[in-house]
Amino acid sequence: MAHRRSASGGVTRKPATIYDIAHEAGVSHQSVSRFMRGIDQRSATRAKIERALETLEYKPNLTARSLVTGRSHRLGALTHEIDQVGPSQVLQGASSAARDAGYLLDIVALDMGNAGEIARALEVLLQHDLAGVVALASTDEMRGAITQLSLDAPVLLFSEQEEDEVAGPSDLNGVPLAMEHLLSLGHRDFAHIAGPPTWSAARNRRLAYEHLVRVEGLSSVGVVEADWSAASGYRAMRELLSRGRPTAVVAANDQMALGAMLALSEAGLDVPGDVSVTGLDDAPDAAFFSPPLTTVRVDFRARGRRAVHDLLHGIGAPEVVDDSPEPLTLIARRSTAPPRPAAGPPRRTHSDGL
Structure with a gap:
């Protein structure tokens, strides 16, 4: 194959032509041209050309390819x-x-x-x-x-397809996995930090939360809508604490869960000792929150x-x-644990807001 010397003095490989490919494959350049245009070839010829393309690390010129095939790439x-x-x-x-x-x-x-x-x-x-x-x-x-x-x-x-109460949550909704995990730990008192209502994903996750609260007969401090950010999760958690204290918080994404954990810490509550927190999406930083966040991995x-x-x-x-x-996968980390035995009615807390 032809080579050329780069400006830095190194030797670089010139892009392969159909003639290089034909020589490497031992076929005519007309056969290579027909292959590039998608015209059917005998299996033996096609296999030779494909091996030559791989050997020569051929990179197609998309502009030229579009002119030949008549189709944009x-x-x-x-x-x-x-x-x-x-x-x-x-x-x-x-x-x-x-x-x-x-x-x-x-x-x-x-x-x-x-x-x-x-x-x-x-x-x-x-x-x-x-x-x-x-x-x-x-x-x-x-x-x-x-x-x-x-x-x-x-x-x-x-x-994301809109879900409804009749059909219930779909297999693409991660909230049921998070709540099933919390239920298995013994939690019955929940709260939900929802995403913005104009997002179908946020509506679906809230619907799943409310569906399971009703079906499982759970206690819910309530739902507060936020905007996916950690700051909004912080504010939402402070509002929820003004209503009562759940033992488990289900945030509709990991960033809002991060803000919620800061608000809980500032209220003198331990995560997960006093309140367990789950997120959703498994953001790249979720494993490095303090404590590392239990979440649901979504294959975006x-x-x-x-x-x-x-x-x-x-x-x-x-x-x-x-x-x-x-499939969605629950990633259990250290932000969730069994609830502490109740020492009386849930303690109400108050805050001045952010």
Whole structure:
């Protein structure tokens, strides 16, 4: 294979051409060209070319490939709130799946509070010829904005399915796992820090909490809505403590659980001695909270990969690689323990607020 010397003096490999591939495989360059265009080959010829591609570490030129096949190999991703653990990991999975299938993923983060910014962001995205767009919609506002779009490319709306009381929590809802763990430890007095009500995931997690409180005949200090942040979890926990003292708190994500644990500590309560706390999502830092947080691991990256898979399948792309999310998993750490024996009625606490 041809090589060239880099500016730093090192030797680097020149990109392989179809002639290099043909020579390595022992076939004609016409056979390689037909292979690149997706035209069927005899299995023996196809196997030779595939081995040569791997040996030469061939990287396709997507622009040239699009000109040859007449199909774009760029995808668009519309999202928002990428500072949140779930959306950011979904994007990582989507980007990885697109890359594995031979596509580039152009990511546009929308500011849902600014209609002008949304329009400008879409103008940037639409400058490219796209094979399809996956819209990662977590909130009602995002879904509303996407449904009003007029795009030439196929659009896949990927969002968490709304659950209802009749059917009960689905297998994708992690709250039941967290509460079953707490029930197994002997807890009966609960509280819930919910996410923002415009998020379908937050509504689903709250529905699961209230469903299990009712079905299991549990005592609930109440539910306080927050905004996924640690600061909002802190404020929510202080409000819950003003109503009474549960022995177990189920936070709808790990960041809010972190804020809740600080509020409990400032109130003179030990975690998990006085109050057990669980989170949800298994954020990268959850194992390093003080104490390490019991949580439910959600395979967000596989959900992102699945979104791209569904988009590619919908547009008839042959490069589809299926990938299903792993089941939810409870990660038991040191923020949960059996409740202490009751010494009388629950102690009420008061605070001045944040």
